[in-house]
Amino acid sequence: MREYNPKEIEKKWQDIWEKNHVFEASNDKSKPKFYALIEFPYPSGQGLHVGHPRPYTALDIVSRKRRMQGYNVLFPIGWDAFGLPTENYAIKNKVHPKLVTEKNVERFKSQLKSLGFSFDWSREINTTDPEYYKWTQWIFLKLFEKGLAYKKEAAINWCTECKVGLANEEVVNGVCERCGGEVVRKVKNQWMLKITEYAERLINDLETVDFIERVKVQQINWIGRSEGAEVDFRTTEDYVLKVYTTRPDTLFGATYMVISPEHPMIDTLKDKIENMDELLNYRDLAARKSDFERTELSKEKTGVQIKGIMAVNPVNNKEIPIWVSDYVLMSYGTGAIMAVPGHDTRDWEFAKKFGLPIIEVVAGGDIEKEAFTDIETGRMVNSDFLNGLEVKEAKEKIIAWLEEKGIGKRKVNYKLRDWVFSRQRYWGEPIPLVYCEKCGWVPIPEDELPLLLPEVESYEPTDTGESPLANITEWVNTTCPKCGGKATRETDTMPQWAGSSWYFLRYVDPHNKNALASKENLEYWMPVDWYNGGMEHTTLHLLYSRFWHKFLYDIGVVTTPEPYMKRTSHGMILGENNEKMSKSRGNVVNPDDMVNEFGADTLRMYEMFIGDFEKAVPWSYNGIKGCRRFLDRVWRLQNFLVDGEEYSKDLETSMHRTIKKVSEDFESLKFNTAIAAMMSLINEFYSKERVNKAEFRTFLILLNPVAPHITEELWEIAGFPGMLHNQKWPEWDESKTVEDQVEIAIQINGKVRERITIPSGLDRQGTENAAMKDPKVTALIEGKNIVKVIAVPGKLVNIVVK
RNA sequence: GCGGACAUGGCGGAAUUGGCAGACGCGCUAGAUUUAGGAUCUAGUGGCAACCCCGUGCAGGUUCAAGUCCUGUUGUCCGCACCA
Numbered sequence: 065m066r067e068y069n070p071k072e073i074e075k076k077w078q079d080i081w082e083k084n085h086v087f088e089a090s091n092d093k094s095k096p097k098f099y100a101l102i103e104f105p106y107p108s109g110q111g112l113h114v115g116h117p118r119p120y121t122a123l124d125i126v127s128r129k130r131r132m133q134g135y136n137v138l139f140p141i142g143w144d145a146f147g148l149p150t151e152n153y154a155i156k157n158k159v160h161p162k163l164v165t166e167k168n169v170e171r172f173k174s175q176l177k178s179l180g181f182s183f184d185w186s187r188e189i190n191t192t193d194p195e196y197y198k199w200t201q202w203i204f205l206k207l208f209e210k211g212l213a214y215k216k217e218a219a220i221n222w223c224t225e226c227k228v229g230l231a232n233e234e235v236v237n238g239v240c241e242r243c244g245g246e247v248v249r250k251v252k253n254q255w256m257l258k259i260t261e262y263a264e265r266l267i268n269d270l271e272t273v274d275f276i277e278r279v280k281v282q283q284i285n286w287i288g289r290s291e292g293a294e295v296d297f298r299t300t301e302d303y304v305l306k307v308y309t310t311r312p313d314t315l316f317g318a319t320y321m322v323i324s325p326e327h328p329m330i331d332t333l334k335d336k337i338e339n340m341d342e343l344l345n346y347r348d349l350a351a352r353k354s355d356f357e358r359t360e361l362s363k364e365k366t367g368v369q370i371k372g373i374m375a376v377n378p379v380n381n382k383e384i385p386i387w388v389s390d391y392v393l394m395s396y397g398t399g400a401i402m403a404v405p406g407h408d409t410r411d412w413e414f415a416k417k418f419g420l421p422i423i424e425v426v427a428g429g430d431i432e433k434e435a436f437t438d439i440e441t442g443r444m445v446n447s448d449f450l451n452g453l454e455v456k457e458a459k460e461k462i463i464a465w466l467e468e469k470g471i472g473k474r475k476v477n478y479k480l481r482d483w484v485f486s487r488q489r490y491w492g493e494p495i496p497l498v499y500c501e502k503c504g505w506v507p508i509p510e511d512e513l514p515l516l517l518p519e520v521e522s523y524e525p526t527d528t529g530e531s532p533l534a535n536i537t538e539w540v541n542t543t544c545p546k547c548g549g550k551a552t553r554e555t556d557t558m559p560q561w562a563g564s565s566w567y568f569l570r571y572v573d574p575h576n577k578n579a580l581a582s583k584e585n586l587e588y589w590m591p592v593d594w595y596n597g598g599m600e601h602t603t604l605h606l607l608y609s610r611f612w613h614k615f616l617y618d619i620g621v622v623t624t625p626e627p628y629m630k631r632t633s634h635g636m637i638l639g640e641n642n643e644k645m646s647k648s649r650g651n652v653v654n655p656d657d658m659v660n661e662f663g664a665d666t667l668r669m670y671e672m673f674i675g676d677f678e679k680a681v682p683w684s685y686n687g688i689k690g691c692r693r694f695l696d697r698v699w700r701l702q703n704f705l706v707d708g709e710e711y712s713k714d715l716e717t718s719m720h721r722t723i724k725k726v727s728e729d730f731e732s733l734k735f736n737t738a739i740a741a742m743m744s745l746i747n748e749f750y751s752k753e754r755v756n757k758a759e760f761r762t763f764l765i766l767l768n769p770v771a772p773h774i775t776e777e778l779w780e781i782a783g784f785p786g787m788l789h790n791q792k793w794p795e796w797d798e799s800k801t802v803e804d805q806v807e808i809a810i811q812i813n814g815k816v817r818e819r820i821t822i823p824s825g826l827d828r829q830g831t832e833n834a835a836m837k838d839p840k841v842t843a844l845i846e847g848k849n850i851v852k853v854i855a856v857p858g859k860l861v862n863i864v865v866k
Numbered sequence: 867g868c869g870g871a872c873a874u875g876g877c878g879g880a881a882u883u884g885g886c887a888g889a890c891g892c893g894c895u896a897g898a899u900u901u902a903g904g905a906u907c908u909a910g911u912g913g914c915a916a917c918c919c920c921g922u923g924c925a926g927g928u929u930c931a932a933g934u935c936c937u938g939u940u941g942u943c944c945g946c947a948c949c950a
Binding site: 277278281282284285286288290292307308309310311322365389390391392393395396397400401402403404408409410411413477478479599600602603673674675676679680681682684686687689690691693694696700736737739740741742743744747750807808809810811813814816819851852853854856859860862863864 | 867880892943949
């Protein structure tokens with residue numbers, strides 16, 4: 065027997081698979097399809113770390129199994145390659161981001177290939193490839209055409225050091241992630257996408273897909289649907305203040321109003337407001353607060369009353385004061401609220417601080433001590449025609465009343481905001497629009513796509529907060545496609561989330577020149593059958609891509625309303641010290657080192673055996689050694705190999721059980737227990753010092769998805785026909801998964817006192833009889849009064865005595 | 867503050883509908899082999915000296931029977947965070 069040498073055999077089989085194109089998805093659409101998807105990586109300069117292969121191996125296992133089950137499998141890979149880290153690195157080292165990207169992709173690719181994933185490399189895509197981003201731009205133009213892309217003033221994070229706009233995730237503790245510089249809010253004209261228009265469907269359609277519960281919950285919370293009413297409040301001036309409330313039932317308890325510092329009423333009525341200076345001062349102060357201050361130091365409420373104007377509560381015509389406070393956000397609802405301090409915690413705090421009246425309108429709590437916000441138990445009081453009703457009934461009644469009087473209506477609101485789609489950076493997809501003095505924003509003609517990123521010497525950010533593209537005058541200045549007059553290009557680029565919002569569609573037809581993908585291929589492959597990815601993308605990429613897909617569905621490009629049928633998520637792999645892996649903590653484990661020392665099969669296996677797939681887990685050097693030990697034992701099975709085309713009698717049950725366990729566990733993310741089952745089986749082979757050909761074949765097939773190289777090699781050494789990767793997945797016979805004899809426990813008063821072995825088919829009565837006959841049991845219950853006997857066939861008998 | 871998840875040996879983790887807690891692996895102990903170390907093989911390994919007994923974060927409860935169900939409570943992690 066040769067020694068197990070992973071270095072040699074892994075390279076050998078990877079070359080064979082590649083040469084024979086064995087993992088490329090077929091165009092044969094008569095076979096059932098299976099589309100497995102992992103989140104395509106961002107090719108960073110750091111290369112892969114051991115966290116990456118965890119989800120990849122999981123879906124590689126499922127893909128390999130599906131192929132052996134006769135499916136046409138699409139398991140693609142690509143690069144999400146636009147983005148800031150590459151651009152920053154490029155600026156710092158004076159290299160073009162394109163070259164940086166190429167280098168990083170190459171590194172990632174060789175790392176991934178060394179792990180033996182069964183990706184279809186012929187469909188590799190790259191978001192920075194003009195042939196790819198042509199279609200990203202095309203989708204943007206469609207969104208623009210349908211009025212779902214619009215330009216609006218919005219605040220961005222601006223790093224004063226790097227002179228660059230930052231994404232929210234690039235602002236850490238109020239400073240720039242890269243340089244530690246101060247980050248301020250800068251109001252800029254931004255392209256926005258109307259994701260809010262899809263809010264309702266993004267929630268409702270979650271019912272039609274198989275996503276793990278925590279993903280659904282997080283998306284629903286993020287979208288934040290709430291039901292309530294809009295109510296008009298007259299003022300003592302000619303101005304109607306519209307508010308949104310989820311508690312219209314408490315209208316009689318509204319003792320004052322609060323508007324956001326940015327509310328337009330302040331400017332509209334500036335001539336009537338007596339303390340305008342004070343208000344403007346407050347507005348200024350609020351604006352200068354960074355996001356950090358607003359969240360961390362938000363304990364104490366602040367505010368200023370508007371002097372000279374009062375609002376009128378529509379239910380009782382009482383005049384109530386209007387305040388300005390930054391606890392009311394312009395970006396939610398109408399930017400104004402009716403304050404009901406008796407039944408809203410924030411209003412209560414504000415009222416206490418400024419000595420405003422608190423009226424109880426829902427009985428049940430003690431509003432002297434705190435706001436009473438319970439909506440289940442309370443009864444309406446001090447509310448005229450609502451008195452005595454439950455909160456739920458009162459809501460209905462008051463909404464009907466408001467609608468009848470024409471001063472309010474039922475309204476649904478969402479926390480979800482429209483998607484800020486502009487980035488003032490170079491390394492992203494150019495937005496394919498030009499601005500013409502005469503025609504406004506005009507899309508460039510589709511046949512001129514892609515609009516290429518200009519090749520330039522310098523792409524450094526500017527002092528002004530403009531995109532670096534703004535400096536390239538020969539690129540910016542163009543003609544209007546509509547009127548032929550002078551026009552300028554949009555200089556902002558798209559965010560990194562753009563390319564990843566539709567990449568799974570390109571995989572089904574990656575070289576198509578005429579469409580983002582052909583109708584036939586989309587119809588055959590979509591939706592994705594199984595998508596695994598990180599929880600950190602739940603409210604970003606996953607939501608964005610569902611939005612784009614629904615849009616594409618609406619305009620007839622794709623044929624399903626949802627892109628992904630099933631979504632699962634993996635846990636993080638931590639350092640040996642139980643902390644997050646990071647360079648600064650010095651606990652990073654490089655997969656290359658592991659492949660070098662133990663082999664790819666061992667690494668893959670350990671990634672799956674390490675623990676509960678969905679939970680975070682610390683890396684363990686000893687743990688991976690154990691997996692290598694197992695593969696060494698697998699290798700040495702050759703020594704025990706004997707003839708036999710049927711499972712031997714004494715192993716038959718174990719074989720069928722293991723097939724069942726492995727088959728089922730691979731489907732339900734329980735890779736760790738599937739591997740444990742195979743370890744148990746090999747322990748049996750070893751204790752019998754024998755494995756026959758039929759058993760060995762099945763064992764190799766079961767192990768193949770986890771450890772594809774060693775199993776192929778052993779298959780070949782054993783002289784089995786063909787190659788392993790296209791064998792048929794074994795089946796189990798349910799009737800053969802149970803032993804003839806089964807050991808059951810006999811309990812007396814719930815405590816195990818004896819174990820007996822009985823035929824496994826025995827029924828309840830038979831089981832009971834067998835137990836009662838047992839000599840030890842008879843001795844133990846001798847002279848006692850039997851109250852009850854509970855027999856569970858195949859499990860236990862419990863005798864209750866006194 | 868709101869929402870979600872989790873809690874089992876020295877460690878990672880197993881345990882259909884409530885039915886023998888601790889599968890499998892690591893680590894550890896002893897033995898075999900080896901000049902030695904490593905590797906490998908064999909046996910053992912929740913606690914207790916020990917049969918009894920005690921053991922699934924803590925306190926109650928339901929049940930013949932609870933890691934699993936119910937009530938309360940503590941801790942850890944994640945997401946959101948003045949969303950009216």
